[in-house]
Amino acid sequence: MLTSIRPAVVMIALFTALLGVAYPLAVTGVAQVAFPTQAGGSLVHNKAGAVVGSALIGQRFSEPVYLHPRPSAAGEGYDASSSSGSNLGPLSPDLIARVQRDADALRSEAAGRAIPADAVTASASGLDPDISPAYAEFQIDRIATARGVPADEVRQVIQQHIKGRTFGVLGQPRVNVLLTNRALDARFAGAGAH
Amino acid sequence: MNIQGWAEIALTLGLSVLLAWPIGVYMSRVWNGERTWLDPVLKPVEGLFYRAAGVDPSRSQGWLGYAGALLAFNLAGFLLLYAMLRLQGVLPMNPQGFAGVSPHLAFNTAVSFVTNTNWQSYGGETTMSTFTQMVGLTVQNFVSAATGATIAAALARAFIANRGEGVGNFWADLTRTSLYVLLPIAFIVAVVLAGLGVVQSLAASAHATTLEGGSQTISLFPTASQLAIKQLGINGGGVFNVNSAHPLENPTPLTNLITAISINVMGWAAFFAFGRSVMAKKEVRALVVAAFLMLGAAGAALYVIESQPAPALVAADVSTTAGNMEGKEVRFGVPASVAWATQTTGASNGSVNSMHASYMPLGGAVTMFLMQLGEILPGGIGSGVAVMVLMAMLAVFVAGLMVGRTPEYLGKKIEAREIQFAMFVVLVVPLSVLGFSAVAAVLPEALAGLLNKGPHGLSEILYAYTSATGNNGSAFAGLSANAPWWDTTLGLAMLLGRFVPAVAVLAVAGALVAKPRLAPSAGTLPTHGPLFIGLLIGVILILGGLQFFPALSLGPIVEHFDMLQFMARF
Numbered sequence: 001m002l003t004s005i006r007p008a009v010v011m012i013a014l015f016t017a018l019l020g021v022a023y024p025l026a027v028t029g030v031a032q033v034a035f036p037t038q039a040g041g042s043l044v045h046n047k048a049g050a051v052v053g054s055a056l057i058g059q060r061f062s063e064p065v066y067l068h069p070r071p072s073a074a075g076e077g078y079d080a081s082s083s084s085g086s087n088l089g090p091l092s093p094d095l096i097a098r099v100q101r102d103a104d105a106l107r108s109e110a111a112g113r114a115i116p117a118d119a120v121t122a123s124a125s126g127l128d129p130d131i132s133p134a135y136a137e138f139q140i141d142r143i144a145t146a147r148g149v150p151a152d153e154v155r156q157v158i159q160q161h162i163k164g165r166t167f168g169v170l171g172q173p174r175v176n177v178l179l180t181n182r183a184l185d186a187r188f189a190g191a192g193a194h
Numbered sequence: 195m196n197i198q199g200w201a202e203i204a205l206t207l208g209l210s211v212l213l214a215w216p217i218g219v220y221m222s223r224v225w226n227g228e229r230t231w232l233d234p235v236l237k238p239v240e241g242l243f244y245r246a247a248g249v250d251p252s253r254s255q256g257w258l259g260y261a262g263a264l265l266a267f268n269l270a271g272f273l274l275l276y277a278m279l280r281l282q283g284v285l286p287m288n289p290q291g292f293a294g295v296s297p298h299l300a301f302n303t304a305v306s307f308v309t310n311t312n313w314q315s316y317g318g319e320t321t322m323s324t325f326t327q328m329v330g331l332t333v334q335n336f337v338s339a340a341t342g343a344t345i346a347a348a349l350a351r352a353f354i355a356n357r358g359e360g361v362g363n364f365w366a367d368l369t370r371t372s373l374y375v376l377l378p379i380a381f382i383v384a385v386v387l388a389g390l391g392v393v394q395s396l397a398a399s400a401h402a403t404t405l406e407g408g409s410q411t412i413s414l415f416p417t418a419s420q421l422a423i424k425q426l427g428i429n430g431g432g433v434f435n436v437n438s439a440h441p442l443e444n445p446t447p448l449t450n451l452i453t454a455i456s457i458n459v460m461g462w463a464a465f466f467a468f469g470r471s472v473m474a475k476k477e478v479r480a481l482v483v484a485a486f487l488m489l490g491a492a493g494a495a496l497y498v499i500e501s502q503p504a505p506a507l508v509a510a511d512v513s514t515t516a517g518n519m520e521g522k523e524v525r526f527g528v529p530a531s532v533a534w535a536t537q538t539t540g541a542s543n544g545s546v547n548s549m550h551a552s553y554m555p556l557g558g559a560v561t562m563f564l565m566q567l568g569e570i571l572p573g574g575i576g577s578g579v580a581v582m583v584l585m586a587m588l589a590v591f592v593a594g595l596m597v598g599r600t601p602e603y604l605g606k607k608i609e610a611r612e613i614q615f616a617m618f619v620v621l622v623v624p625l626s627v628l629g630f631s632a633v634a635a636v637l638p639e640a641l642a643g644l645l646n647k648g649p650h651g652l653s654e655i656l657y658a659y660t661s662a663t664g665n666n667g668s669a670f671a672g673l674s675a676n677a678p679w680w681d682t683t684l685g686l687a688m689l690l691g692r693f694v695p696a697v698a699v700l701a702v703a704g705a706l707v708a709k710p711r712l713a714p715s716a717g718t719l720p721t722h723g724p725l726f727i728g729l730l731i732g733v734i735l736i737l738g739g740l741q742f743f744p745a746l747s748l749g750p751i752v753e754h755f756d757m758l759q760f761m762a763r764f
Contacts, residue, residue, distance in 0.1 A: 004266035007247035007365055012270045012337070014243055015372065019336045020329035027381065027419035028396060031388035039394040041414050041442060043402070051402040054412055056391060056441040059404045066405070070524070080412040081399060082320055083436040085521045085549035087672035089650035091757055095520065095552075096506045103510035115512045117504075121519040124439035124531075124549045130524040132516065169201045171447025172527035181405055 044178065053178050054080070058129045064146035066181045067131065067139055067158075070118050071102060074126025086122040109142055130174035133162050147188050157183050195501045199529030203493050206451060206533040210458040211486060217379070217459065218466025224374045225347040225367065225471055236373050243369050251369075254360025257704025260348055261697050263364035264341060268308050268693075271334060275304040278330040287325035289398035295321060302681035307334035309692035310342055310574055312424070312431030312544055312667035313684060315675040319413035319434050324396060327433055332420045336380070339427030339460070339575050340371040345699050346464050346576030347371075349583060350471035352703035353604045356711040361703045371575075375460075376427060383456060384422035390452075391445035394418040417443050425456035428574045430544030430667040438534070438547040439523055450530050450547060457537040457545065461572035465579045474604045476722040481582050482572075484727045485540075488734070489571045492560050493536035499557045500528045505757055508764050518557070521549030532557075539564040540571035542578065544667025551646075551654070551670040555757055558670065559750035562657055565664040567738035568623060574665065580699045584616040586721065587702075589733040593719050602718050605711045612705055615698040622694040624741040626663040626687045631655050631745065639679045645672030649756065653749040658684060660742075663691035 031039035042055045053059050058069045060078045075082040088095035102120040116134040136158045144151040161180040164173050223230055244251050255263065278285065279300035283293040295303070299315055306313045307330075316322065322331070344367040351362045388394040395414040402410045415433045421443055424431055434440040444450055462482065469478025503514035517528035526534075531548035538545055539561040550561050564571060570582040587601075587608050594601030594608070601608045634640035634655045644651040650670075657670040662684040669675070675684065720726060 004263040005270075007249045007263070008266040008270040010247040011243065011267060011365065011368070012274055012333075014246060015337050016274070016329060016333050018239075019372070019377065020333040023377065023381065024328045024332060024416045024419040027384045027388065027422075028394050028416050030385050031394040031418060034385070035389045038391045039388045039418070041393045041395060041400055041412060042391055042445070043400055043412075051400055053402045053404055053410060054400070054442070056445045057410075057412055058441075059402075059410055060408060061406060063406055078410065080410050082317065083434050083440050084317070085436060085439070085552065085671065087549055087551040087645055087670070088520070089551060089646040089653075089672070089753070090505055090518065090520070090554050091650065091753060091760060092646055096509055099506040099512065100510045103512050115510075117507055117513055117516040117519040118524050120507070120510065120512055122521065123523050124521050124547065125434075125436040125441060125523060127436075127441055128523050128525075129441055132524055134513070165198060166447045169198045169205065170451055171202075171525050171530055174524045178405070185405065 044182070055176065055179060056129055058127050059178055061177065061181060064142055066184070067136060067143065067175070067177050069177045070128050070131060071098070071120065071122045072126040073122045078127060080127055084126045085124045106138070110138060113138055129176050129178060131177055133173050133175055136175040136180070143184065149188050153187070154184070157187050195497060199497060202529045203497055203533040206454045206537065207486070207490060207493055210455045210537070211462050211482065213455065214459045214462030215466055217463040219470055221375050221463050221467035222470035224370050225350065225467060227366070227370070230374055232374055232378060240369055240373055244365065247365060249363070249365040251363050251366035254362055255364060256359060257348070257361050257700045257707070260361050260364045261700045264344065264696065264700070265693070267364070267368065268341060271337060272304050272308045275307060275330050275334060276300050278326060279303055282323050282326050285323070285325050287328070287396070288323035290323055292321060292323045298678045298681035299676055302685045305685040305688050306667065307331055307429070307431065308338055309665050309688045310338035310427070310429055310542065310577070311662060311665040311688045311692070312429045313662050313669070313688065314431055314667065315681055315684070317435030318432060319415070324398070324415060327420060328416055331431060332423060335420065335423040335427045335429045335431070336372050336376050337368065339376060339429065340368050342574040343371045343464060343576035344368055345696055346468050346580045347471070349580050349699055349703045350468050352707040353472040353606055354711070355707045357709070358707045361700065361707055376423065380423040380426050383426060383452065384418045387421060387449055387452065388418040390449045392418040392421060392449060393442040414442070421453065422456070424545060425453050425543065426460050428457065428461055428541050428543045430538065432545055438545045439549070444547055447525055447530060450526060450534070454530070454534045454537050457534070457543045458541045458572055460575045461541045461578045464576045465572055465582070468579045468583070472604055477604060480722045480727050481579070481586060481730070484730045485571045485582065488567070488731060489536060489540045492540065492564050493533060496532035496536055496557055496560050497529060499554050499560065500532050502554060504554065505760050508761060518552070518554055521552030523547065535561055536564070538668055539666060542569040542574040542665045544661060546668050549671060550657070550668060551672045555750045555753035558653055558657070559746055561668070562653070562660050562746065562750070563739060563742070565660045565666050566623070566627070566742045567734055568620070569664045569666065570734070577695065581619060581695060584619055584699065584702065585734055585737070586730055587612055588616055588620070588737065589726070589730045590719055590721060592733060593729060599717055602712060602714070603721060605714070606706050606709050607712065612702050615702045615705070618698045619695045620737050622690055623663055626690045627656070627659045627742070628745060630659045630683050630687055634659070634683070637679065639677070643674040643677055643680055645674070649749050649753040653753065656745055656749050659687050662687035665691050
């Protein structure tokens with residue numbers, strides 16, 4: 001092993017230079033030039049040019065005029081500097097109580113409707129940007145009432161934002177909450193109590 | 195469950211094997227020192243490495259010399275990474291302003307990345323600076339994977355030799371695997387992923403004012419470059435706390451497919467490379483079939499289990515058609531989540547795109563069981579196929595005992611010495627997993643780290659030591675593992691799970707290399723047909739699985755019956 005000391009030290013130093021410095025910097029260079037938006041975090045700007053979020057990162061919405069996202073266990077909720085799932089086991093009393101509480105709140109909003117699972121379950125990342133089309137549909141009446149606009153027009157905006165499975169098999173149909181809410185604001189500018 | 199779901203799972207598992215075939219042929223050419231089309235670019239770099247290090251790549255080492263070099267290189271890597279972690283606060287490229295990490299976390303993390311485990315007692319975006327992630331962790335993602343590959347390369351040479359001496363040159367195997375195999379593939383995958391939305395930024399974060407007027411800080415990292423090798427190197431340590439569930443690390447179903455395939459493709463490729471190098475393609479194909487059958491069965495079981503009505507949803511009268519969505523992302527749903535969970539625990543990867551802690555009780559059991567089988571489905575690059583070959587040797591040994599003949603495998607007589615070393619590998623896993631778990635289950639200091647109580651708490655403990663010993667690195671993440679007890683003992687479990695098998699495989703190689711290579715005779719047990727595949731699966735299930743059954747029945751299996759009782763109320 002003693003004769004291996006010099007090669008071990010030299011090799012780890014060279015690998016560090018090549019794989020730890022040159023490789024990531026080369027990838028960064030290529031990515032920043034070829035795909036600046038994606039490599040920069042898919043940030044979304046408003047008309048004034050200020051960053052309002054990332055198309056890939058969920059954010060908190062509680063006003064009735066907006067689509068609401070899933071429950072989040074990231075920090076105080078949708079903290080994009082501290083991603084986390086709840087990590088509660090399937091029989092955890094905390095989980096069962098949380099789901100019951102959230103389901104009751106939703107039921108008071110739209111009695112008699114089936115509540116989709118993603119509406120009351122925390123995502124793995126705590127930053128899930130999407131909800132299921134079923135949960136978006138569930139919220140249409142509330143949004144329409146709050147904005148004082150016909151439900152069908154809200155439905156139209158939401159349906160334009162449903163993304164299907166990739167190649168028909170990969171992933172699940174979904175609605176991006178931030179992008180849809182921006183579209184709602186744009187479509188119904190000035191309408192309702194907002 | 196639906197047809198798209200089954201198709202997505204089949205695609206993920208199947209494409210990994212199909213794509214591995216050409217990569218395996220290439221990997222074998224690299225191990226054998228044959229010409230490759232990257233020679234014009236990489237030969238000069240390779241030569242520079244050897245000259246600077248003062249090694250002669252053509253000098254074949256005995257197994258002890260090879261093992262000594264492997265251990266020396268890993269020790270040097272450990273010391274460098276440990277120093278970087280401790281000194282993080284004064285090193286450059288720290289826009290986050292993170293301080294150096296504690297001694298026990300630095301020990302755990304350095305061991306974790308050097309052993310190809312990537313167990314993470316920390317949350318990436320709240321602990322590790324850009325420098326640490328890039329210059330420290332990414333490097334080990336490459337070289338720890340290459341270290342695993344060297345073991346298989348040496349073992350292959352031992353089988354093919356006829357009364358030979360050396361098992362190859364560690365420095366050449368390490369350098370060639372890193373430069374010719376891992377680096378080019380990782381570079382291509384990283385750039386593709388960045389194009390599909392994976393963040394690759396040297397900035398610490400972006401600040402947003404949300405539509406409702408709140409503020410949001412979004413952590414950024416050079417993620418794509420680390421993600422590509424974290425998957426391809428079967429390491430698994432994510433840049434972000436939630437790993438590949440994070441939308442900036444895994445933004446779409448397509449990035450999910452690419453990275454899920456990347457988990458296993460190099461592990462399978464090492465199987466094919468081994469088969470080509472020992473000129474035993476049919477025999478190695480039998481190993482792949484055995485491994486794939488077990489992996490496929492586990493994937494199907496997980497899909498069925500996670501599609502069942504979850505107790506919390508049933509209790510609150512919520513729709514259960516989407517399956518158990520706690521700890522899963524909407525864009526992935528159940529099928530893409532369980533396909534990933536199957537891949538990551540069958541290989542010794544350990545990255546996650548859903549939270550295993552929130553899986554149904556039997557879902558958690560399947561992921562643990564896959565790791566307890568010894569990380570051979572297909573396991574790490576090279577380390578997986580090497581341990582699988584030991585399992586095959588045990589299978590022919592068992593068959594030999596039944597018919598009273600000296601067993602042979604791939605042209606070599608299998609005798610007492612090989613079986614003894616193989617048993618070391620088989621026994622070190624339960625010794626570490628069950629030994630540490632037993633102590634942790636009664637130690638107040640250990641129990642303080644648990645999030646869940648009762649059988650799920652035991653599952654957290656069992657999962658942690660299983661994951662560490664198997665060099666997997668995934669977690670029931672409710673466990674708060676960044677405490678002296680957990681960091682230290684999990685670090686020891688990782689060392690045991692890595693270096694005992696590595697040295698044992700090299701010792702087997704050392705024993706085999708000196709033996710004459712035999713032509714198969716009428717009395718040789720055929721090791722490529724369905725009979726042998728069945729025998730091998732039996733040996734793996736009995737050796738790997740049964741040792742853990744009592745422990746699993748106190749954790750997830752008890753929890754399953756608790757769940758049935760709970761559900762009976764609705």
